[in-house]
Amino acid sequence: GPLAERPLMEVRLGELHTWISTCSFSAQGLLGAVQRAWGSYCAKYIHVKQGGPAGISMLLAGYCLLSYGWNYQHFSKASCFRNS
Amino acid sequence: VLHTTRPLHTTQQSLAPVPPLPEKGGEVRHGLIPEEFFQFLYPKTGVTGPYMLGTGLLLYLLSKEIYVVNHETAAAACILTVIVYAIKKFGPDVAAFADKLNEEKMASALAMKNDTIQTLQTAIEEEKKEQWRAEGRSYLFDAKRNNIAMLLEANYRERLLTVYNEVKKRLDYQVALQNLKRQKEQDHMIQWVEKNVVQSITPQQQKESIAKCILDLKALSKSAHAAV
Numbered sequence: 001g002p003l004a005e006r007p008l009m010e011v012r013l014g015e016l017h018t019w020i021s022t023c024s025f026s027a028q029g030l031l032g033a034v035q036r037a038w039g040s041y042c043a044k045y046i047h048v049k050q051g052g053p054a055g056i057s058m059l060l061a062g063y064c065l066l067s068y069g070w071n072y073q074h075f076s077k078a079s080c081f082r083n084s
Numbered sequence: 085v086l087h088t089t090r091p092l093h094t095t096q097q098s099l100a101p102v103p104p105l106p107e108k109g110g111e112v113r114h115g116l117i118p119e120e121f122f123q124f125l126y127p128k129t130g131v132t133g134p135y136m137l138g139t140g141l142l143l144y145l146l147s148k149e150i151y152v153v154n155h156e157t158a159a160a161a162c163i164l165t166v167i168v169y170a171i172k173k174f175g176p177d178v179a180a181f182a183d184k185l186n187e188e189k190m191a192s193a194l195a196m197k198n199d200t201i202q203t204l205q206t207a208i209e210e211e212k213k214e215q216w217r218a219e220g221r222s223y224l225f226d227a228k229r230n231n232i233a234m235l236l237e238a239n240y241r242e243r244l245l246t247v248y249n250e251v252k253k254r255l256d257y258q259v260a261l262q263n264l265k266r267q268k269e270q271d272h273m274i275q276w277v278e279k280n281v282v283q284s285i286t287p288q289q290q291k292e293s294i295a296k297c298i299l300d301l302k303a304l305s306k307s308a309h310a311a312v
Contacts, residue, residue: 009120044110049186050179053171054112061116068151079152 007040115171 011019023029045055068075111119117134125133145151 048109
């Protein structure tokens, strides 16, 4: 289909910047994108007949990474004080 | 207020029946990384590519102190070991239990559906039977008509008999009356004749007749003696 309406996974690397220029960065557009992403993740890993640990474990791993990233300053400061 | 200019039901889409859920989720390796990542790197780097990428990334993060090793690292390692062990050990049991719950729900829903279908089938058959029964109503009406005709006929004949009996009684009465009258006339006449005859017999005639009778008797007795 046309470039503007393809989901992210079907866009090639070369067309990436054109694709980004076509998507809307308004509040509604971003909210719609977040909703669609969450919906596709749920449909793929959670709303299945025989799901495994993969569904939540990926969410937990993402949460761990995010919280590490937010608290990076604190970690680096603590280790600096301890190592020296 | 319904805006009649808005078109309704223009698409073929409908909410029922709901499509069934997919059997298995997306493939995930080591519980964390989706299979698409490995497939994405396979053409360029082969099978070991993603693992080399992972190792290199890990060493880079550790050496540059982007990932700081502190007490929480040890805690995380212990917790992860316990979690992985628990999943490996109790995973299949929990999965079987969940599957059993699902199966029970499905079985009850299916049983309900089958029961409803069965009830409706029996209802259809009963209805057909009732329709077949209704076809025989002509026979019923014929029988009823016959009954009524028979009743009318019997009633008519009863009344005819009553009429006959009544008429016969009246006629018999007349006949008996006439007979009685004639009888009475006859008796009266006989009596009157006898009375008159007895009255007409004078004493003189009586003596003469008695003497004649005696003479006759003597003559008879003589003839009888002679016969003997």
